[in-house]
Amino acid sequence: MSNRWWKVLAAATVVVSAAACGGGGSGSDGGPVTLTYAIWDKDQQPAMEKIAQEYTKAHPNVTVKVQLTANKEYWTKLQTAVTGGSAPDVFWMNGPRIGLYAAQGVLQPLDEQISAAGADTAAYPKSLVDLYTFEGKKYGLPKDYDTIGLWYNKTLFDAAGVKHPDATWTWDDLKAAAAKLTDPAKGQYGIAAPADSQANYYNTIFQAGGTVISDDGKKSGFGDPATIEGLKFWVDLIKAGSSPTVQQMSDTEPTQLFSSGKVAMYYGGSWEANGFAKNADLTGKVDVAPLPKGKKQAVVIHGLANVAYAKSKNPEEAADFAVFASGKQAQRIQAEAGAVISAYQGTQDTWVKAHPQFNLQAFIDQVPNSVPLPRSKNTSAWTKHAEDLLLKAWTGEKDVADAAKELAKAVDEELGKEK
Amino acid sequence: MTTLEEVPVAAPQRAVAGRPARKRLRRREWLWGFAFIAPNGLGLLAFYIWPVFQTLYYSFTEWGAFGGHTWIGAENYVKLVSDPEVSGALKNTLLYAALVLLGVPISLVLAALINTPGLRGAAVYRVLYFLPVVTMPAAVGMVWRWLYNGDIGLINHVLSLVGIEGHHWVADPRFALYATAVVGIWMTVGYNMVIFAAGLKGIPKDLYEAAELDGAGPVRQFFSITLPMLSPTAFFVTVLTSIGALQVFDVIYLMLGSNSAALRNPAIDENQTIVFLFFERAFVDNDKGYAAAIAFVLLLVILLLTIVQFRAQKRWVHYA
Numbered sequence: 001m002s003n004r005w006w007k008v009l010a011a012a013t014v015v016v017s018a019a020a021c022g023g024g025g026s027g028s029d030g031g032p033v034t035l036t037y038a039i040w041d042k043d044q045q046p047a048m049e050k051i052a053q054e055y056t057k058a059h060p061n062v063t064v065k066v067q068l069t070a071n072k073e074y075w076t077k078l079q080t081a082v083t084g085g086s087a088p089d090v091f092w093m094n095g096p097r098i099g100l101y102a103a104q105g106v107l108q109p110l111d112e113q114i115s116a117a118g119a120d121t122a123a124y125p126k127s128l129v130d131l132y133t134f135e136g137k138k139y140g141l142p143k144d145y146d147t148i149g150l151w152y153n154k155t156l157f158d159a160a161g162v163k164h165p166d167a168t169w170t171w172d173d174l175k176a177a178a179a180k181l182t183d184p185a186k187g188q189y190g191i192a193a194p195a196d197s198q199a200n201y202y203n204t205i206f207q208a209g210g211t212v213i214s215d216d217g218k219k220s221g222f223g224d225p226a227t228i229e230g231l232k233f234w235v236d237l238i239k240a241g242s243s244p245t246v247q248q249m250s251d252t253e254p255t256q257l258f259s260s261g262k263v264a265m266y267y268g269g270s271w272e273a274n275g276f277a278k279n280a281d282l283t284g285k286v287d288v289a290p291l292p293k294g295k296k297q298a299v300v301i302h303g304l305a306n307v308a309y310a311k312s313k314n315p316e317e318a319a320d321f322a323v324f325a326s327g328k329q330a331q332r333i334q335a336e337a338g339a340v341i342s343a344y345q346g347t348q349d350t351w352v353k354a355h356p357q358f359n360l361q362a363f364i365d366q367v368p369n370s371v372p373l374p375r376s377k378n379t380s381a382w383t384k385h386a387e388d389l390l391l392k393a394w395t396g397e398k399d400v401a402d403a404a405k406e407l408a409k410a411v412d413e414e415l416g417k418e419k
Numbered sequence: 420m421t422t423l424e425e426v427p428v429a430a431p432q433r434a435v436a437g438r439p440a441r442k443r444l445r446r447r448e449w450l451w452g453f454a455f456i457a458p459n460g461l462g463l464l465a466f467y468i469w470p471v472f473q474t475l476y477y478s479f480t481e482w483g484a485f486g487g488h489t490w491i492g493a494e495n496y497v498k499l500v501s502d503p504e505v506s507g508a509l510k511n512t513l514l515y516a517a518l519v520l521l522g523v524p525i526s527l528v529l530a531a532l533i534n535t536p537g538l539r540g541a542a543v544y545r546v547l548y549f550l551p552v553v554t555m556p557a558a559v560g561m562v563w564r565w566l567y568n569g570d571i572g573l574i575n576h577v578l579s580l581v582g583i584e585g586h587h588w589v590a591d592p593r594f595a596l597y598a599t600a601v602v603g604i605w606m607t608v609g610y611n612m613v614i615f616a617a618g619l620k621g622i623p624k625d626l627y628e629a630a631e632l633d634g635a636g637p638v639r640q641f642f643s644i645t646l647p648m649l650s651p652t653a654f655f656v657t658v659l660t661s662i663g664a665l666q667v668f669d670v671i672y673l674m675l676g677s678n679s680a681a682l683r684n685p686a687i688d689e690n691q692t693i694v695f696l697f698f699e700r701a702f703v704d705n706d707k708g709y710a711a712a713i714a715f716v717l718l719l720v721i722l723l724l725t726i727v728q729f730r731a732q733k734r735w736v737h738y739a
Contacts, residue, residue, distance in 0.1 A: 083486040199681070251572075391683050391685055
């Protein structure tokens with residue numbers, strides 16, 4: 001009897017493992033292929049799904065599944081998946097991470113596919129193409145770019161009798177307006193001043209004439225007095241009571257505070273346009289202006305790329321889709337959806353027109369003054385220290401200058417490890 | 420076929436010298452025994468015991484960004500001993516466990532109340548108290564985070580009605596761990612209550628009748644009969660609750676973790692527990708070797724505390 005059971009068990013095992021293999025699919029021979037495309041922005045998901053469908057129209061044997069992971073878990077999950085050898089076939093990549101991923105052989109060079117698809121790299125901003133070029137090979141084509149703008153609540157401005165922000169605004173104008181727009185009785189604040197690098201303090205550091213990382217990537221600029229000036233800008237706003245405290249912004253995200261009319265001004269990326277446009281509470285209430293200038297005008301610019309996983313089961317299809325998703329047709333779909341500024345030449349206007357209720361041109365107009373998002377080979381190794389130490393300056397636990405100098409030392413140490 | 424009755428039990432010398440048939444029988448019995456524990460045993464071996472040794476090995480290695488490791492000897496442990504984050508997290512973990520253990524007497528009282536003879540709707544109460552145990556921690560964390568919100572939270576709203584100004588409970592380093600422990604208690608009280616209730620049901624009624632004849636009141640009965648008879652249950656509950664609390668991660672991650680990608684909770688550094696620190700090192704910083712060393716320290720701490728509890732039980736646990 002036991003013999004028979006073993007046979008049944010063995011047969012069942014074979015069936016199950018055969019089924020498991022069948023699900024994986026082995027492509028390249030024109031058979032059905034399923035690719036996974038990992039992204040982190042739910043506002044862009046519809047556009048990405050449309051791009052995936054367009055690709056299937058041209059390649060009927062390939063299905064692309066869009067996989068959304070919240071931004072705060074995206075890199076943790078991706079790095080773990082890569083370590084386990086099962087990362088998505090195609091995924092979004094950013095500037096701070098490309099160095100690590102390209103250097104460690106996680107990504108496929110796309111040069112072949114780029115020339116096979118006849119994609120014109122000159123149609124993308126050169127700085128972005130360079131951002132994703134590592135040791136002479138292109139690991140990703142730019143998907144989009146973003147700058148930061150001053151989003152503001154017109155209704156709150158009008159109620160407080162404050163003139164709307166425009167391109168002539170300086171730091172002082174902003175500080176004065178923030179103070180006027182603050183009303184403790186209503187729980188209303190002039191501005192949100194979170195310790196966010198890309199949307200907040202990097203911009204003011206550059207406006208003050210400071211630096212984050214030296215041009216050769218070997219030294220930190222956090223100890224520089226101009227840099228400290230750029231950091232103090234935000235801490236002063238909290239100290240003056242014009243911004244909610246760090247604790248308040250930890251309980252309720254700044255975007256939420258802005259969306260619910262508790263905060264009148266908010267430094268946010270061009271990627272916020274879709275979310276604000278879809279929010280019914282904000283209809284007719286919100287607009288955007290260029291960032292106020294400090295010693296000079298400056299804004300952080302950054303852009304994502306689509307990259308292909310080197311150990312994908314279907315490497316050719318993955319690379320081909322990665323190039324397609326950054327190509328002209330895909331970028332037009334993305335711009336029309338108003339999701340984000342497409343990187344491809346001539347698609348920017350389409351994005352600006354997608355949300356005519358906002359002055360989106362402000363984001364494009366700032367590009368000539370833009371500074372690339374600071375990065376090195378292993379960016380997250382030192383941004384981790386920035387998050388820790390600057391948070392202590394933001395809460396008032398540490399003096400800004402002391403925290404910045406301590407940070408400069410820690411960053412220098414991490415940069416030294418990069419060889 | 421042979422049956423179990425034929426197996427010699429009290430004659431070892433016969434078995435040793437015994438006939439080959441009996442020897443074979445013995446072996447078959449062993450094999451069957453192993454076959455029966457195999458499903459559980461193999462799982463335990465593959466998913467618990469083997470990983471323990473693997474973790475021990477990894478704690479002596481350094482990891483690359485995407486896997487691959489090199490032996491570095493005791494370096495991780497040397498770093499760990501002088502790492503203020505580890506000692507801080509250890510302290511927080513012990514404090515958290517101590518706080519959550521306060522839930523054990525609460526669940527005993529609840530069990531006694533629910534066991535009150537003639538209580539109407541006992542089943543409803545049982546379900547209500549047990550509900551948090553079967554609710555997803557993710558949902559629990561989210562809802563409690565709202566309740567604790569300093570500006571729009573229900574708790575502060577209620578406090579303001581009686582004229583008390585609330586705090587940012589989960590963003591203020593002074594309160595965050597206590598606020599989380601309240602949720603930890605709330606989530607475990609139901610389970611412990613059910614175990615206690617079962618223990619109460621197991622106490623023979625005649626003990627109480629005898630005590631009543633001897634003139635003992637309800638309080639005397641509780642301390643002289645219920646408590647000693649329940650002490651094995653209490654021991655079980657205490658051991659399990661403290662192990663669970665020492666390994667706490669979910670509520671810490673959900674309530675004290677970052678709300679958005681860019682912003683850290685200002686309370687997390689001073690309130691993180693050891694498993695949270697392990698997670699950050701292993702999966703955020705990708706320092707898996709160091710994380711393995713942290714995990715091993717936790718294993719030792721739990722082992723030590725459990726041994727202490729088992730030793731101490733001789734003084735207070737009565738096995739009837």
